[in-house]
Every structure is written in structure tokens, then in C-alpha cells.
Amino acid sequence: MVCLDQISETESYKQDYSRMAQGITFHLPSRRRFIPYSWLRYSELNQNETELQLHYAHSVVIITGTHLHHLHDAVEHFQLKAVRELASSATLEKFPDSTVSRIEIIEKMDD
Secondary structure, eight states: OOOGGGSOHHHHHHHHHHSOOOEEEEEOSSOEEEEEGGGEEEEEEOTTSOEEEEEESSEEEEEEEEOTHHHHHHHHTTOOOEEETTEEGGGGSSOTTOEEEEEEEEEOSOO
16 A cells, blocks of 8 residues: 555656546547546536537537437446447447437637
8 A cells, every 4th residue: 555645746647647548539520539537527418318518627529419318328427438420329339229420529718
């Protein structure tokens, strides 16, 4: 067991950046973007389950599609690893009836 008081600042920094970050990789047609779960503030799913909004510290990700409650549940449990635009989520195997038709990432200018 290591006491936190015994870890130097340099060692702590190395530990923080040597761990694999958990988050979601968003695959858009022109690019990929990884956003860590630690930046997630909250998520919202509309009543029709066709729009999922992920509110991060510096951006908002809007996912549109069908049956997005599966993705929303996975986000709430930090289990969603990747989302691909214009593809069936069946590639994730856990969400066979969910489809993602669009992913939009909006950068926040101020908070």
C-alpha cells in the first residue's frame, strides 16, 4: 500500500498519464474524436429516444438516431466505448436495434 503523502508530484503525474483513459470515441465520416468520461457533466435523452445529448465541460455531443436508450444507459454506466455515425450500433453487439444517423460535436465558447 502506498500512502498519498509519499508520492512525489512527478510520480503522481506519471501515474495519471500512464493509465488508459476511459471515454467515448466518436467516429464521424471525416474524423474521430475521443472524449474522456471525466469531462462528462450530464446526458439527456428525448422522449422519443431519437436524440441523445452528452454535455461535456467544453462541448456538447448530439447523437441522433433510433432506440438511443441503449446508448444512454451505456453512457450512464461508463460502458460505451465508441459510436459510429451512419452505422448500426450492432457492431457494438450490445445494441442491435439502435442506429446512429448523425453525430454533431459543438464546442462551447463559454460556460
